[in-house]
Amino acid sequence: MNIVLSTSSNKPIYQQLTEQLQAQIMRGELKSGEVLPPIRTIAKELRISIITVKKAWEQLERDGFIYTMVGRGSFVAELTSCQLEDKRKTLINEKMAKDIAYYKEMGLSLKEILEAVNKLF
Amino acid sequence: MNIVLSTSSNKPIYQQLTEQLQAQIMRGELKSGEVLPPIRTIAKELRISIITVKKAWEQLERDGFIYTMVGRGSFVAELTSCQLEDKRKTLINEKMAKDIAYYKEMGLSLKEILEAVNKLF
Amino acid sequence: MNIVLSTSSNKPIYQQLTEQLQAQIMRGELKSGEVLPPIRTIAKELRISIITVKKAWEQLERDGFIYTMVGRGSFVAELTSCQLEDKRKTLINEKMAKDIAYYKEMGLSLKEILEAVNKLF
Amino acid sequence: MNIVLSTSSNKPIYQQLTEQLQAQIMRGELKSGEVLPPIRTIAKELRISIITVKKAWEQLERDGFIYTMVGRGSFVAELTSCQLEDKRKTLINEKMAKDIAYYKEMGLSLKEILEAVNKLF
DNA sequence: GTGGTCTAGACCACG
């Protein structure tokens, strides 16, 4: 687990945490069933409030990325690669639908979007 | 001018206003020098506070989309199509750079992004 | 009389008018006793409201730069060059005192101000 | 932090706030990274509305003098003395260019301006 | 009539 927080970003800290955990689980860097470090440890290392870590963990649990066993810690959810792929698609499609709606509203054509993606990737 | 506000969106009202005005100016629906309706009228029609409209107008003015003359009203900025294109590119590239960073983090390849864009457009 | 108004400036129109008239009187371009054009004519030529012109005229009259004879028009005040010089000094010193207070507050030394003036003049 | 507001001045309160903060940051009285008091506290102490303080803070943030972290407070921007000097020059030159244009219009020579500055400093 | 400033107070999101 390797978290990098940006204080200058507009994104709230708990969301940065959530997104980075999601990404690491989906990229397979955090494996099914693997135990996560205690939230106190994380909070101390990142110099943030325990409450903030908890908030991120709650969101991850709600979305089925991790599960918590009281007194024992939190673990990466045990998902088949198929289920994982589903989650990824849901997450990404949701965001991409919004993004594309925005670009369309700003008057971009499909071609222009594709060109821009190619250039910026 | 044609504004649609969504209360269910988590975007603040003033930002929805700002984005829609930007979009309409960039799509050429609001033309250079055109008068905008008085903020009070807009506030009444959209059933929001004058101050909320004002906040959006301030942001648009800061970003050079409109200008205001006290006692006379607010007007669409007089921009050449070149300047307009510049503004559009700046706005869009800023967002797209962030979006693509996110998709990359989530493990998408360029090819996958392009496919998804094609499908969702 | 030669007035140039800037709509993009933040200064209210009536103040731009006032300042330019003051300047022309003090530079001697408008001479003692000279008749000014009717405010309707000025308003029409500058494409501004008569009320705005009137406001500027009232201010100039209050400050002793012009005088008005009902039904006959407004005239440049008849001042000795000495009185004129006095007015100029009052006007300029008032503003300069404020300006210097600002520069001092921002931490500029006398030397820095003089250098900046030399460079920007 | 030490703010003095003048109700008799015709400058809006939020602008007085902005200018004084800028001045204190540029004079080094407020140091890089230093926490500012909560806006509510400032509002209470100065007996003005929270929103008025907020407006000044927004302007300072836009201009890169401070940054804000929701839930944690506002902080003096971390600028190198070089960047700070740049900001100072920009701010001051902008105003001074206008000021000098005014004095020139009023018929002052460079020599007269320099003398007046020397006398009034 | 326009926009500009300011107020008092509510409710929400973040840490």
Add this chain to the structure above:
DNA sequence: GTGGTCTAGACCACT
């Protein structure tokens, strides 16, 4: 505890 958003309404300056 922070700051962020929004409201309803007042008063002033400008045209």
